[in-house]
Amino acid sequence: METAMATTPADGAYRTTERTVPTRASERASYDRDLVHSILDGAYVCHLGFVRDGAPVVLPTLYGRVGDRLYVHGSTGSRPLRMAGRDEPGLEVCLTVTHVDGLVLARSAFHHSVNYRSVMVHGTARQVADPEEKRTALDALVDHVVPGRSYDSRQANARELAATAVLRLDLDEVSAKCRTGGPSDDPEDRSLPHWTGVVPLTHGYGTPIPANDLDPTVAMPDYLSVL
Amino acid sequence: METAMATTPADGAYRTTERTVPTRASERASYDRDLVHSILDGAYVCHLGFVRDGAPVVLPTLYGRVGDRLYVHGSTGSRPLRMAGRDEPGLEVCLTVTHVDGLVLARSAFHHSVNYRSVMVHGTARQVADPEEKRTALDALVDHVVPGRSYDSRQANARELAATAVLRLDLDEVSAKCRTGGPSDDPEDRSLPHWTGVVPLTHGYGTPIPANDLDPTVAMPDYLSVL
Numbered sequence: 001m002e003t004a005m006a007t008t009p010a011d012g013a014y015r016t017t018e019r020t021v022p023t024r025a026s027e028r029a030s031y032d033r034d035l036v037h038s039i040l041d042g043a044y045v046c047h048l049g050f051v052r053d054g055a056p057v058v059l060p061t062l063y064g065r066v067g068d069r070l071y072v073h074g075s076t077g078s079r080p081l082r083m084a085g086r087d088e089p090g091l092e093v094c095l096t097v098t099h100v101d102g103l104v105l106a107r108s109a110f111h112h113s114v115n116y117r118s119v120m121v122h123g124t125a126r127q128v129a130d131p132e133e134k135r136t137a138l139d140a141l142v143d144h145v146v147p148g149r150s151y152d153s154r155q156a157n158a159r160e161l162a163a164t165a166v167l168r169l170d171l172d173e174v175s176a177k178c179r180t181g182g183p184s185d186d187p188e189d190r191s192l193p194h195w196t197g198v199v200p201l202t203h204g205y206g207t208p209i210p211a212n213d214l215d216p217t218v219a220m221p222d223y224l225s226v227l
Numbered sequence: 228m229e230t231a232m233a234t235t236p237a238d239g240a241y242r243t244t245e246r247t248v249p250t251r252a253s254e255r256a257s258y259d260r261d262l263v264h265s266i267l268d269g270a271y272v273c274h275l276g277f278v279r280d281g282a283p284v285v286l287p288t289l290y291g292r293v294g295d296r297l298y299v300h301g302s303t304g305s306r307p308l309r310m311a312g313r314d315e316p317g318l319e320v321c322l323t324v325t326h327v328d329g330l331v332l333a334r335s336a337f338h339h340s341v342n343y344r345s346v347m348v349h350g351t352a353r354q355v356a357d358p359e360e361k362r363t364a365l366d367a368l369v370d371h372v373v374p375g376r377s378y379d380s381r382q383a384n385a386r387e388l389a390a391t392a393v394l395r396l397d398l399d400e401v402s403a404k405c406r407t408g409g410p411s412d413d414p415e416d417r418s419l420p421h422w423t424g425v426v427p428l429t430h431g432y433g434t435p436i437p438a439n440d441l442d443p444t445v446a447m448p449d450y451l452s453v454l
Contacts, residue, residue: 019279019282023304023305023306024301024302024304024305044327044330044341045325045327045341045343047274047276047285047287047323047325048285049276049283049284049285049321050283051278051281051282051283052246054278054319055246055278055319055321055349056276056277056278056283056284056319056320056321057246057276057283057321058274058275058276058285058321058322058323058347059323060274060323060325060343062340062341074251075251077251078250078251079250092281092282092283093283094276094282094283094284094285095285096274096285096286096287098272098274098287100271100272102433103271103372103373105372105373105376105380106380107380107381108380108381108383108387109365109366109369109377109380109381109382109383110381110384110391112368112369112372112376112380114271114272114289114372116272116287118287120285120286138336139336141339142336142339145330145341146330146332146426149332149339150336152421152422153332153333153335153336153421154334154335154336154337154416154419155336156335156336156337157337160335160337164337182436182438183438185438189381190440191442192381193442193445194379194380194381195379195437195445195446195447195448195451196437196438196441197435197436197437197438197441198435198436198438199373199433199435199436199451199454200432200433200434200436201271201430201431201432201433202429202430202431202432202433203428203429203430204428204430204431205426205427205428206329206426206427206428206429207427208424208425208426208427209409209424209425209426209427210422210423210424211409211410211412211423211424213417213423214422214423214424215420218420218421218422219422220422221422224422224426227426
């Protein structure tokens with residue numbers, strides 16, 4: 001997929017390829033490793049795209065990150081996991097994570113938008129065969145939901161490990177795209193009588209709800225009180 | 228794509244097809260029209276999957292709904308819009324919308340999950356050629372961001388209409404999938420000493436931020452104060 005457009009990365013940046021350089025709004029694109037990681041680490045669900053019988057499928061799924069590796073998991077019987085079986089050449093995927101940060105209200109309908117931060121990863125996902133890497137990946141998936149949680153839960157047993165397939169996707173062909181700031185109306189629209197600005201979207205946590213069968217002597221852990 | 232599994236829909240339900248019946252956790256699937264619409268109407272961004280040069284692409288993008296039609300838009304120069312050009316047979320897509328409602332902490336790492344509501348739409352997206360339908364679609368896209376906003380902004384002019392392509396995707400092969408409720412630990416794990424329950428995720432709106440060049444005599448509209 002590399003073309004003449006491909007570049008050698010600067011320190012701390014991902015390389016660019018023909019498909020990570022957007023045709024539109026390329027000033028919004030970034031290949032900064034820290035930015036990419038922060039966008040990935042701050043979301044709970046990614047949208048995993050793959051091709052099945054020639055048609056696209058976009059599956060919302062949990063994920064975890066260990067350095068420059070992303071992991072997704074699923075039942076060994078699920079479609080994408082079977083398609084990326086150990087003896088197969090891997091599954092071509094596009095994994096996208098998006099945060100919507102604000103609603104951008106311009107005076108013109110045309111310039112309405114949202115402020116967002118997204119990451120798109122292209123690559124081949126492959127099943128993890130090494131048991132150590134699989135355990136590390138599963139810990140990362142749990143710690144992605146709540147940091148520190150993998151130390152405070154029962155680790156997967158042999159039966160669960162056998163039933164779970166883990167796919168690895170290396171962060172190599174990857175880009176971030178972000179929009180920030182206010183509306184960008186055309187100069188000739190500035191005198192129009194419409195309110196214009198940004199409505200921020202906020203995200204937070206409600207009070208944790210203990211399971212019905214939780215032993216009441218088990219205290220809520222510190223890693224939840226700091227959420 | 229229809230197989231023997233396909234069914235005639237009940238009143239108010241979408242038909243099922245081989246690819247809208249999940250192979251995993253099928254008890255979480257629903258074809259209820261009202262549920263599908265409410266999930267679609269409550270999110271700002273969808274993830275649009277299509278195939279380009281044989282590889283999947285998953286693009287976050289705004290959308291609007293008019294009855295059983297979804298609309299996405301973009302520059303006439305953007306990749307998916309060009310690929311679904313008026314003279315083409317259309318673009319095979321999978322459009323997915325996901326809400327994450329809570330973090331599900333089980334005693335076992337294996338049963339960690341999130342509560343979510345998602346909709347997946349399969350179909351062929353086609354460029355809208357009819358000018359009236361295009362205007363309706365663009366209004367729906369703006370009103371999806373803030374209901375009522377299309378009446379309080381300058382409508383697209385001829386130049387903007389010419390620069391904007393709109394794709395229509397009919398809601399026909401569509402399903403919802405939801406997880407609700409607490410963790411589902413195995414009975415033999417119930418005496419483990421780990422806290423277990425659900426951490427709800429909350430979503431809201433911050434105080435609207437007026438654009439730098441907003442005339443201070445323009446009041447904030449009512450449709451923003453009720454957000």
